[in-house]
Amino acid sequence: MCGIVGYIGKEQAAPIILDGLGKLEYRGYDSAGMAILKDGQIQIKKSVGRLKVLEELTHGGSLMEGVVGIGHTRWATHGAPSNENSHPHVNQKETIAVVHNGIIENYIPLKNKLIEKGYSFQSETDTEVLAHLLDYYYKGNPLEAITKVLHRVEGSYALGIMFMDQPDQIFAVRKDSPLIVGQNEDGCFIASDVPAILKYTRKVYFVDNQEIVRLRHDHMHFYTVDEEEITKEATTIDWDTEAAEKAGYEHFMLKEMYEQPKTVIDTLKPRLKGNEIHFDELKMTDEQLKAVRKIHIVACGSAYHAGVTGKYVLEGVARIPVEVDMASEFRYRSPILEEGAMVVVVSQSGETADTLAALREAKKLGFPVLGIVNAVGSSIAREADSVIYTWAGPEIAVATTKAYSAQLIVLYLLALKFGMVKGTLEQNCYEEMIADLKKLPDQIELLLAHKEKIQHFANRYIGAKDIFFIGRGIDYSISLEGSLKLKEISYIHSEAYAAGELKHGTISLIEEGTLVTAVSTQPALYQKTISNMVEVKARGAFVMAITNEGNKEIEKAADYVIYIPDTNPYFTNSLAIIPLQLFGYYVAVGKGCDVDKPRNLAKSVTVE
Numbered sequence: 001m002c003g004i005v006g007y008i009g010k011e012q013a014a015p016i017i018l019d020g021l022g023k024l025e026y027r028g029y030d031s032a033g034m035a036i037l038k039d040g041q042i043q044i045k046k047s048v049g050r051l052k053v054l055e056e057l058t059h060g061g062s063l064m065e066g067v068v069g070i071g072h073t074r075w076a077t078h079g080a081p082s083n084e085n086s087h088p089h090v091n092q093k094e095t096i097a098v099v100h101n102g103i104i105e106n107y108i109p110l111k112n113k114l115i116e117k118g119y120s121f122q123s124e125t126d127t128e129v130l131a132h133l134l135d136y137y138y139k140g141n142p143l144e145a146i147t148k149v150l151h152r153v154e155g156s157y158a159l160g161i162m163f164m165d166q167p168d169q170i171f172a173v174r175k176d177s178p179l180i181v182g183q184n185e186d187g188c189f190i191a192s193d194v195p196a197i198l199k200y201t202r203k204v205y206f207v208d209n210q211e212i213v214r215l216r217h218d219h220m221h222f223y224t225v226d227e228e229e230i231t232k233e234a235t236t237i238d239w240d241t242e243a244a245e246k247a248g249y250e251h252f253m254l255k256e257m258y259e260q261p262k263t264v265i266d267t268l269k270p271r272l273k274g275n276e277i278h279f280d281e282l283k284m285t286d287e288q289l290k291a292v293r294k295i296h297i298v299a300c301g302s303a304y305h306a307g308v309t310g311k312y313v314l315e316g317v318a319r320i321p322v323e324v325d326m327a328s329e330f331r332y333r334s335p336i337l338e339e340g341a342m343v344v345v346v347s348q349s350g351e352t353a354d355t356l357a358a359l360r361e362a363k364k365l366g367f368p369v370l371g372i373v374n375a376v377g378s379s380i381a382r383e384a385d386s387v388i389y390t391w392a393g394p395e396i397a398v399a400t401t402k403a404y405s406a407q408l409i410v411l412y413l414l415a416l417k418f419g420m421v422k423g424t425l426e427q428n429c430y431e432e433m434i435a436d437l438k439k440l441p442d443q444i445e446l447l448l449a450h451k452e453k454i455q456h457f458a459n460r461y462i463g464a465k466d467i468f469f470i471g472r473g474i475d476y477s478i479s480l481e482g483s484l485k486l487k488e489i490s491y492i493h494s495e496a497y498a499a500g501e502l503k504h505g506t507i508s509l510i511e512e513g514t515l516v517t518a519v520s521t522q523p524a525l526y527q528k529t530i531s532n533m534v535e536v537k538a539r540g541a542f543v544m545a546i547t548n549e550g551n552k553e554i555e556k557a558a559d560y561v562i563y564i565p566d567t568n569p570y571f572t573n574s575l576a577i578i579p580l581q582l583f584g585y586y587v588a589v590g591k592g593c594d595v596d597k598p599r600n601l602a603k604s605v606t607v608e
């Protein structure tokens with residue numbers, strides 16, 4: 001996600017800002033910019049792409065002299081990566097500069113009002129309204145202008161603000177987006193995360209919601225939104241930079257698994273107005289959705305697995321036939337798409353070569369393409385006819401966890417939306433499902449809290465040669481993802497099978513002690529899966545089962561059981577996948593594997 005660094009002090013600001021932004025690179029970004037104040041003027045430099053470009057443009061900051069500045073790395077949300085959309089944003093007179101992380105939810109009405117008052121906008125961002133709104137309220141008292149702005153804006157924000165005629169102070173503001181300030185003997189710092197300034201100081205203050213900080217070169221003052229001064233305690237940071245980037249987690253993968261409750265909320269919340277699903281970004285009317293007769297989901301790897309779950313949910317809820325294809329197959333098989341077909345491509349990176357080629361193929365055939373994408377402004381996001389973003393934020397670990405969880409949420413919402421427009425879903429059923437969706441973040445949290453139990457179990461399988469995953473229906477799709485998580489990071493051979501398919505060959509691979517993970521979350525299929533568990537047990541398998549709370553009968557056939565909280569059967573994947581991710585992770589950790597960067601794999605597969 002975006003990064004913020006600000007400085008006011010005795011040292012040159014630009015090199016400090018560049019260095020700090022570099023420490024935040026792990027968060028992911030697509031453009032960068034800096035504003036430095038000197039001799040009553042704000043100089044601004046911006047660049048699209050890596051921070052290195054901004055470093056080159058400013059000769060490591062030496063071309064931007066000055067001891068006061070703010071900088072930003074942007075992960076595009078409103079508007080594609082471009083110089084215009086990069087931060088800092090300024091008012092028309094270029095006397096106020098702002099950097100922002102988060103989203104200003106009411107920026108459209110604010111922008112319209114400002115346009116009516118004669119303001120003109122250079123970018124597509126929500127942030128630019130802040131610069132103009134500050135200009136509107138600024139009458140020489142920065143604190144007063146900032147508090148007035150804060151009373152008008154809705155959403156989340158961490159801000160760094162600079163006024164041209166106030167060279168001895170800069171401001172930091174925060175609501176629902178992390179921000180810290182720090183101090184050393186030479187100056188004061190703003191940062192969106194600790195690693196950015198850890199090299200300069202370990203004395204930091206965590207800015208709380210709706211607090212404003214005035215930073216001068218030798219001291220800081222904290223205020224409420226009502227301009228009342230408050231006192232705050234400093235915290236001394238005792239972790240090193242690498243640990244800070246991972247926020248104390250041992251690996252990015254673990255951190256990202258723990259971010260899943262938030263990811264689900266961030267993906268769900270903007271699409272729910274009360275109980276109604278609104279996909280503002282979907283450029284299709286309800287009538288057009290109603291006319292869709294078939295959906296083709298196309299993706300690779302885990303995104304394909306999310307698509308397999310999507311098939312079960314869309315077909316079950318909305319009664320639309322769904323075909324799921326691996327993008328590498330779809331692109332070369334001359335797919336038959338009939339009138340009324342819609343293509344949905346799913347991708348975290350938005351750059352996967354096969355998925356992009358499949359998208360182009362579908363467009364060439366004249367069919368509408370919807371992208372479910374995580375990386376804003378990526379190729380797939382730009383080329384698809386409509387995009388629904390999964391708000392998972394940057395994913396660093398090669399093995400996806402939180403982006404996959406977010407993809408599931410979008411697919412559920414899409415199924416419910418289709419169910420309503422097609423009239424296949426009763427209102428009361430729909431409302432119960434929405435209520436169940438809203439419970440998922442807390443339920444995921446609960447499952448994550450049991451990580452030690454899974455770790456303990458995983459340690460027994462560090463030396464395993466083969467591990468199998470079985471399930472029926474949606475449980476088969478969960479098994480596919482559970483198996484991939486395990487094998488890609490632990491290098492243990494693993495396969496996922498539709499449980500009913502076992503005796504058509506696979507069962508001959510089961511030996512004494514082989515671990516078989518049976519996923520059984522679909523009440524209608526409990527008995528059938530139990531029969532398959534009994535079959536493998538009879539051949540010597542050790543059976544670990546994942547099932548719903550209350551399904552005690554499974555204990556007759558399983559050697560070890562993990563229960564997931566109660567939810568709608570269509571949503572069980574979002575819960576059952578948590579212990580499976582943890583299992584794969586802890587087996588790999590136990591084996592000493594490079595969990596975040598498994599051998600031979602890349603985060604973004606831009607080749608065929």
Ligand code: F6R
Pocket residue numbers: 300301302303304346347348349350351352355398399400401484485488603604605
């Ligand atoms: C597995 C994993 C990959 C990706 C696949 C598609 O953990 O991350 O299987 O899911 O390479 O990548 P995206 O979603 O970027 O298109």
